[in-house]
Amino acid sequence: MTAKNNVILTHNEINHKIRRIAFQIYENNVNETEVILAGIGSNGYILAKKLKTVLSKISDINPILCKVSIDKKNPSLEIKTSISPNDYKNKSLVLIDDVLNSGTTLIYSVKHFLDVPLKQFKTAVLVNRNHKKYPVKADFKGISLSTSLHEHVSVILEGKNFEAVLE
DSSP states (O other): OOTTOEEEEOHHHHHHHHHHHHHHHHHHTTTOSEEEEEEEHHHHHHHHHHHHHHHHHHOSOEEEEEEEEOOSSSTTSOOEESSOHHHHTTSEEEEEEEEESSSHHHHHHHHHHTTSOOSEEEEEEEEEOSOOSSSOOOSEEEEEOOOOTTOOEEEEOSSSOOEEEEO
16 A cells, blocks of 8 residues: 555444444334345445345345446446346335445436336445535445545455555
């Protein structure tokens, strides 16, 4: 790590945020038997898997994982999900990503899920950067961070040492 990188969330802090978000999802779905955890791309899906693990331990809710594949450079292209629309129809769904920056990825992903009637739709992110171009918000967030547009947040959720870094 270079001197100009700043760790904004340590391994323990990320685990704490994941646990807190899982409790918030549980509180919002206390009357549900299952909830769809739809993770965007690689890091959003890893975060969804970690939330599933915690949610399974703290509640009787059956969390169902869904991987959302979106081209972040061209979000208007076709979006694919690992489960069929019938599997999330009339269910409670939480759309999950690691960082909410401009909101582009999240808004196009939201649009994809709106083609099917849902019981409830929430969003969760680990880092909310407050640079939105679109009217989309994170219902559950680990941390809100005011950064400049030329800064970048990297989240590492694999291996033995998770961290979020401002570059």
